[in-house]
Amino acid sequence: MVTSLASRLLEALGPDTVRSSPEDLAVYAFDAYSEGRLPSVAVIPRDVREAALAVRIAFECGVPVVPRGAGSGLCGGAIPAQGGLVMSMVRMNRILELDVRNRRARVQPGLINLDLSRAIATHGIFYAPDPSSQKVSTIGGNVGTNAGGPHCLSYGTTTNHVLGIEYVDGQGVIHHTSLDDPGYDLTGLLVGSEGTLGLVTAVDVRLMALPESVRVGLAAFPDVESASEAVSAIIAAGIVPTALEIMDKLITSAVEAHYHAGFPLDAGAVLLVEIAGPRDDMASGEAAIARIAQQHGALSWRSSADAAEREALWASRKGAAGALGRIAPNYYIQDACVPRTKLPAVMHEIERIAGAYDLQVGNVFHAGDGNLHPLLCFDRRDERAVRAVVEAGTEILATCIAMGGTISGEHGIGYEKRDSLSLVFDTDDLAAMGRVRDVFDPQRLFNPDKIFPSGAVCGEVRAAAVA
Ligand SMILES: Cc1cc2nc3c(=O)[nH]c(=O)nc-3n(C[C@H](O)[C@H](O)[C@H](O)COP(=O)(O)OP(=O)(O)OC[C@H]3O[C@@H](n4cnc5c(N)ncnc54)[C@H](O)[C@@H]3O)c2cc1C
The missing domain is CATH 3.30.43.10 (Uridine Diphospho-n-acetylenolpyruvylglucosamine Reductase, domain 2)
Structure with missing residues (x-):
């Protein structure tokens, strides 16, 4: 065959x-x-x-x-x-149509995320979802996983920026969906479906006006817990920055050695805060955030002086996972969400779990969304370390669920977490999702063994080939 x-x-x-x-x-x-x-x-x-x-x-x-x-x-x-x-889909990487006045574009799925924003910047517009992988990841992959990113705190994730989708079904028939269509929101259904419902061949995206002014501030804290408390307090005060990101000491030491952005290496954690909007609002917004940070134990506050300094801070943040190569040859990145107010408690637990398994764990995460990314450092040649990473990762996930959180913030379920899906959905929920899938793909040949727990969708057999 x-x-x-x-x-x-x-x-x-x-x-x-x-x-x-x-x-x-x-x-x-x-x-x-x-x-x-x-x-x-x-x-x-x-x-x-x-x-x-x-x-x-x-x-x-x-x-x-x-x-x-x-x-x-x-x-x-x-x-x-x-x-x-x-x-x-990498060869299908073109912008097919650009409508600047209506701030929308039709793009092919293999277009790299950052290439889109770069190509349209001269028109004063940009594509908001910005996963840290945006230099390599594609719009089609971002649609597949409903990708998020640092700026999704105020702009929303991929699903909030997709206006329509062209996709191919198992018969090779081409379909179009649009948010403008009456009836069911098939566009929303396809976003985050991880390639299990059809092959996305074009995406209509919403574009946004570049803000008049942007400021990035950096607060240093004695530990991740106090930085997390400050995050909750900033949001509770009614301020929604465009990004609120935390990096702990292990991460700042790794990125500083590579990017030299001026992170304070004596701090237990730093909080990166970006605000954007009218120029006249910047000073007061920044002062309010700096005040809250200081009330929650910030050791220092630094405001970026210019665009070059801002870019250096963001390059460090987005390059954090790669910089961990200085610490260990391999890392496993966990992706989970907790209610924002639980961040201090969950960070405390992650530190405890890391100690119990004798692992170095770095934390760099979208704190404003409560979206954690503990990076468990290890050497895959060391069998003990591999076992410890698997067990510690599972324990971290269980801790997040016990604190009212969920098993993925933005990376998706895929193969890795398909059996964990039954921790958050019961069999009736999973059966309902399976029926939706069957409407799109009755042969279940689009990306089998993904999302659904092994055995949950009849006919799918778990392959044992994943290391
Ligand atoms: C260093 C690093 C940082 C990262 N940071 C972030 C982050 O901040 N936020 C975030 O959300 N993710 C992040 N990721 C994860 C990853 O980059 C995202 O999940 C991204 O959306 C994947 O895009 P891709 O093009 O690589 O897709 P792939 O990995 O190739 O595919 C992802 C999924 O989408 C499906 N898919 C791909 N193309 C299509 C298509 N045309 N039609 C239908 N289905 C399709 C695939 O089958 C698969 O299920 C990061 C990854 C790395 C390595």
């Missing part, structure tokens, strides 16, 4: 679009979380016609299709858990 799939695809699309040698396929077994099986074939379409044809042929052969953007996902969403066809 697989041989006939590859030959049918080659005949229909040619060798430049269809890859089937083990060397070419090796890269598609991975995402930033882990490794799955080697796919049988990879297709790199140039347009929606090629993409639709490849999906139709794969489904006729009964072979799974795994949509893939940049493979920067952190939950195994793009790994081919059962093998099959990986559809790499």
Whole structure:
């Protein structure tokens, strides 16, 4: 069946679009979380016609299709858990239409997130969702995971910026959804569906006006708990900054060694606060935030002097995970959410868990959203450390749930957390979601073994190939 799939695809699309040698396929077994099986074939379409044809042929052969953007996902969403066809969307990376007056654009799914904002900046507009991976991750992947980012605190996540979607179903039929359509919000349903409902081939995005003025402040705190208290107090005072990010001492020492942005290395944690809006409002907004930070134990407050300093601070924040390479050869990033007011308690627990498992854990997170990202440092050659990371990660997740939180803030469920989904949904909820999936993909060939717990959707068999 697989041989006939590859030959049918080659005949229909040619060798430049269809890859089937083990060397070419090796890269598609991975995402930033882990490794799955080697796919049988990879297709790199140039347009929606090629993409639709490849999906139709794969489904006729009964072979799974795994949509893939940049493979920067952190939950195994793009790994081919059962093998099959990986559809790499990287060649479909153009802005198809730009409507500056109405602040919207139609883009192909392989367009890199940051490339969109860079391309339209001269018009005074930008695309707001800004995952820290925005230099590499694609709009299609961001739609797949409903990606968030530092600025989603005030602007919202990807779902708040998608106006419509073009997608291909298992028969290779092309559909369009739009927020303007009456009836069910199919656009909202597709965002965050992690490639399980269809292949996204174009996205209509909302664009926003660049703010007149932006300020970034940096408060140093003795520990993460006091920084977290300040975050709750800022929001409780009715102030909604565009971003509120915390980095602990392990993270600031790693990023400072690389970016030299001037982080205070004696602080237990720093709080990065960005405000944006009319120029005249900046001074008073910043003063109010600095006052609250000081009332909650801030050791110092620094206001960025210019755009270069702001950019250095943001480059450090967004490059934090990479900078951890200075601490250990590997890290595992956990993604969970708690109510904001629980941040001090959960940070305390994470420190305790790290100590119990003898692990170095760095924390860099979207504090304003209560979205935690503990980074558990380890060396994968050390079996004891690998076991400790798995157990500590599970314990952190359970702690977040016990504190009224949930199992993912923005990275998605994918392969990694599919069995954890039953910690937050009962069997009736999961069955209802399965029925929705069946409406879109009755053969269940789009990205099998993702989202749903093993055994929850009849016919899906857990592949054991993930390290
Ligand atoms: C250093 C680092 C920092 C990160 N920071 C953030 C962050 O701040 N916020 C955040 O939300 N995430 C973050 N991530 C995670 C990741 O970058 C996001 O999940 C991103 O949205 C994935 O995009 P991608 O193009 O790499 O998609 P992939 O990893 O290739 O795919 C992700 C999912 O989307 C599906 N998919 C991809 N393309 C399509 C398509 N065309 N049609 C249908 N389904 C599709 C895939 O099947 C998969 O389920 C980070 C990752 C790294 C490595």
